[in-house]
Amino acid sequence: MRFLRAAFALSLSCALAIGAAAFGQTDARADAGDEPMGLPQSGKGLRDRDFGVVSHQFGLDRQVEMYQWRASGDGYTQVWNAAPIDSRGFAPDRQNPPKLPIESRRWWAQDATLDGHPIDQSVLQALGTWRVFRPNFSRLPANLAASFQPEGDGLGSAENPLEPRVGDLRILWRELQLPPLEGKVELRDGRWRLSSSAAQAALSAASTANAVELPADQDRALLPWLLGGATVVVVVGLVWRRVRRRREAAR
Incomplete structure (x- = not known):
């Protein structure tokens, strides 16, 4: 597994480095490297x-x-879960509702700006941090106010939060906060986009967070595929760089 991770890190670093050179250097000229x-x-x-x-x-x-x-071993346990748990095959008195009556949802700022220029959504997704906050429930519709009451930082439908029943809901809200963006974004084509270094850091963090453990006898078998994928990224980056140079020379 260590061999696979090392190989993946090497191939990813090479791809990002050359990709950054191919894409970042030409695109940065669009707005004279504004910070x-x-x-x-x-x-x-x-x-x-x-x-x-x-x-x-x-x-x-x-x-x-x-x-x-x-289901837990030879019995059952009660848990909070964000997705419906399929209870087909459970005992008759251990059935779950087939779906959540209220779904989780996410909204992104569509008109975020910095120095008067729009911020690309990729910046929000890569650099933003989700923080739980307690909303003001003064605008809670009457029909929902009859079913929910404040519970912690959110709302809950249980009559007694200490003894919830199967089918009860609890809801939390989070909001996305952005850090200062100096050194993390570049103005390209009139929009603030991730800098090459920030994009590389985001990809590295994502690959670490989503690492998949594989049997030891499979890691070396995957190495050619990893290196092949990195090669494709490099080739595409170089071709794009050549196309951009021809376009600039034709202007």
Whole structure:
């Protein structure tokens, strides 16, 4: 497994380095390498209209969980889960609702700006941090106010939060906050986009977070595929760089 990770890291680093040279160097000329001066602005507020929840940050996330039965060894346990647990085959008195009556949802700021220029959504997704916040529930619709009450930082449908029943819901909201973007974004084609270094860091973090453990006898078998994928990225980057140079020379 260590061999696979080392090979993957090497191939990914090579691909990113050459890709950055191919894409970043030419695109950076578009706006003379402008660096951000101010702080990012989120634009219009984001609204969860179902619950009257509003955020003035760069993203709004509604997380819904339902209390359900889960098979455990020779018996069953009750757990909070964000997705419906299929209870077909469970004992008759251990059945779950077939679906969550309220779904999780996510909203992204569509008009975020920095120094008067729009921020590409890839910047929000790569650099933003989700933080749980407690909304003001003064705009909670009457029909939902009859079913939900404040519970912790969110809402819950259980009559007694300490003794929830199967089918009860609990809901939390998170909002996306952005750090200062100096050194992490570049102005290209009139939009703030991830810099090469920030994109590489985001990809490295994603590959680490999503690492898949494989049997030891399979890691070396995958090496040719990893190197082949890196080669494709490199070739595409070089071809794109040549096309961009020809276009610039023709202007």
